[in-house]
Amino acid sequence: xxxxxxxxxxxxxxxxxxxxxxxxxxxxxxxxxxxxxxxxxxxxxxxxxxxxxxxxxxxxxxxxxxxxxxxxxxxxxxxxxxxxxxxxxxxxxxxxxxxxxxxxxxxxxxxxxxxxxxxxxxxxxxxxxxxxxxxxxxxxxxxxxxxxxxxxxxxxxxxxxxxxxxxxxxxxxxxxxxxxxxxxxxxxxxxxxxxxxxxxxxxxxxxxxxxxxxxxxxxxxxxxxxxxxxxxxxxxxxxx
Amino acid sequence: xxxxxxxxxxxxxxxxxxxxxxxxxxxxxxxxxxxxxxxxxxxxxxxxxxxxxxxxxxxxxxxxxxxxxxxxxxxxxxxxxxxxxxxxxxxxxxxxxxxxxxxxxxxxxxxxxxxxxxxxxxxxxxxxxxxxxxxxxxxxxxxxxxxxxxxxxxxxxxxxx
Numbered sequence: 001x002x003x004x005x006x007x008x009x010x011x012x013x014x015x016x017x018x019x020x021x022x023x024x025x026x027x028x029x030x031x032x033x034x035x036x037x038x039x040x041x042x043x044x045x046x047x048x049x050x051x052x053x054x055x056x057x058x059x060x061x062x063x064x065x066x067x068x069x070x071x072x073x074x075x076x077x078x079x080x081x082x083x084x085x086x087x088x089x090x091x092x093x094x095x096x097x098x099x100x101x102x103x104x105x106x107x108x109x110x111x112x113x114x115x116x117x118x119x120x121x122x123x124x125x126x127x128x129x130x131x132x133x134x135x136x137x138x139x140x141x142x143x144x145x146x147x148x149x150x151x152x153x154x155x156x157x158x159x160x161x162x163x164x165x166x167x168x169x170x171x172x173x174x175x176x177x178x179x180x181x182x183x184x185x186x187x188x189x190x191x192x193x194x195x196x197x198x199x200x201x202x203x204x205x206x207x208x209x210x211x212x213x214x215x216x217x218x219x220x221x222x223x224x225x226x227x228x229x230x231x232x233x234x235x236x237x238x239x240x
Numbered sequence: 241x242x243x244x245x246x247x248x249x250x251x252x253x254x255x256x257x258x259x260x261x262x263x264x265x266x267x268x269x270x271x272x273x274x275x276x277x278x279x280x281x282x283x284x285x286x287x288x289x290x291x292x293x294x295x296x297x298x299x300x301x302x303x304x305x306x307x308x309x310x311x312x313x314x315x316x317x318x319x320x321x322x323x324x325x326x327x328x329x330x331x332x333x334x335x336x337x338x339x340x341x342x343x344x345x346x347x348x349x350x351x352x353x354x355x356x357x358x359x360x361x362x363x364x365x366x367x368x369x370x371x372x373x374x375x376x377x378x379x380x381x382x383x384x385x386x387x388x389x390x391x392x393x394x395x396x397x398x399x400x401x
Contacts, residue, residue, distance in 0.1 A: 042382030046348065051380060080262045117346030117373045123290035161270065165277045176281075178289040178311055180356055185378040195381035 008085050008225050015218045022218070026211040033204030041201050051198070053111040058186075059206040060104040064132060065167055067097030067213060071139070072164035075157035087153050088228070090160060091143060092220035096213055098136035105133060116180055124173035125181035128166060135163035149231070291356045294335040304363040310337060311356040311375065319351055330355065341369040348374035 037055035044051035071093045077086035108126070109119045120126065139156050146152040174183045185193045192199055281288065291311030302308060310330055318329035318338075325342045328351075339357050349355060354375030359368045381389075 042384075044380055045383045045386035046376055046379075054380070076266055080266055081259060115346070115348055115374065115376055117348075117371075121290065121373070124288050161266065162273060164270070165273050169277070169281070176288075177285065178291050178293070180290055180373060180375060182376055182378045185380060188378075193379045195385050197382060198380050 008088065008228075011085055012222065012225060015221065019215060019218050022211050022215045026208055026215050029204055029208030029211060033201055033208050036201035037205060041198050042195075044198075047115055050111065050114050053107055054198075055201055055205050057104060057107040057111055058202060059209045060100050060107060061129070062206055063209045063213060064097060064101035064104050064129070065170060066210070067093050067100060068132060068136070068160075068164070069167060071097065071160050072167075075160040078153065079157050079161070084228070087157065088221055088224040089217070090157065091153075092217050092224050093213075094136055094140050094143070096216055096220070098133065098140065100209070100213075101129065101133040101136055105129060118180075121180050123179040123181060124177045125170065125179045128170045128173050132163075132166055132170060135159070135166065139163070149227075293332040294330055294337040295332055297337060297361075298335040298365075302361045304361055306361050307359070308361060308367070309356060309358045310339065310367060310369075311354070312337075314349070314351050314353055314355055316351050330357065338366040339369050339372075340366065341372050343370075343372070345372055346374040348376055 033055065037052055041052070041055075043049050071090045074086045074090040074093070077083055078090065105126075108129075112121075113119050139159050142156045142159055143149070143152045173179060174181050194202065291309040294310065294312050297308060297310060312330040312332045315329040315331040315336060318327075320327045324344075325340065326345060327338065327340050329336050329338050331337075339359070341357065341359070349372065354377065356373045356375060357367065357369040357371070358373075359370045362368055
């Protein structure tokens with residue numbers, strides 16, 4: 001089953017059918033989510049209108065970690081089972097994850113200034129997310145540090161795996177240490193501490209961001225596969 | 241004719257063991273890495289905290305002039321404003337520490353609210369802050385819901401900070 005879809009050509013045939021749907025749904029969810037987030041949802045009892053930054057910041061943070069986690073799984077698959085597709089998925093995901101991490105840091109900074117009274121502090125949550133951003137950049141740099149792109153795959157996959165240690169640190173930093181960042185609102189034992197009127201736009205935005213990742217990911221995979229094919233043709237020409 | 245069928249079979253077996261070996265290497269590597277990271281973070285736990293609570297500081301006999309970041313709730317009824325100078329008490333319900341601060345306070349600053357004050361200790365055991373940051377809790381709700389909760393008495397002031 002896994003082997004059937006691990007074939008890039010077959011995978012792309014399925015992906016190309018999915019793409020218009022995910023792209024359309026991305027627009028739908030983001031439009032609905034942004035309307036609810038910016039107009040229809042209420043202001044917060046404490047933070048007022050500033051709370052609307054949350055609808056960008058929290059989904060971006062979730063994407064930053066989710067994409068890194070899928071990159072780490074893909075990298076492990078590529079290291080252990082040598083599936084070429086797994087390697088391409090990790091490659092295609094990295095820039096998307098880096099952009100979401102940047103968006104998370106930027107929106108967090110813009111939120112921190114009016115609420116906390118500072119753009120940035122070196123608390124455990126903020127620092128570990130900054131490290132995540134550097135891990136993304138390091139991964140991309142390492143991938144492109146070799147003349148033959150195939151040679152960069154293995155060291156980059158190892159870096160992606162090593163960096164995965166950072167994910168639980170980000171998640172639990174607010175529980176393990178005192179931070180300026182508040183504890184988790186969504187993943188709580190007694191249910192989310194967010195009023196439903198604010199939770200729904202947040203879920204819409206998170207689904208929209210995920211669909212965006214899938215759509216752009218498919219586009220980037222298409223490019224990766226075409227690039228690999230061109231390299232193979234060139235090699236065939238020089239050797240044959 | 242068995243010699244013709246054995247080689248490819250042996251190759252697949254070898255490939256499978258190589259895959260299994262790689263799987264174990266990755267699993268063992270990740271376990272070691274997680275353990276190493278866990279141990280180092282545990283060893284550094286005192287410097288990884290962003291602030292100390294009043295109980296941490298009151299028990300510790302801080303030297304005057306020592307720089308410290310103090311976090312807790314602004315005690316009810318403790319805020320005194322004198323021009324741009326503010327005096328308030330930071331509490332964690334176990335210990336209290338008075339703080340003086342001159343400057344602009346963040347909008348969220350109020351009694352019962354979480355704050356992080358950075359500054360130095362004075363000889364009388366109080367703190368002179370050079371910056372005050374506001375902390376907000378993990379609850380998000382519209383004003384009407386907050387008021388209803390307060391009316392019905394299900395409101396926990398400050399909550400878990």
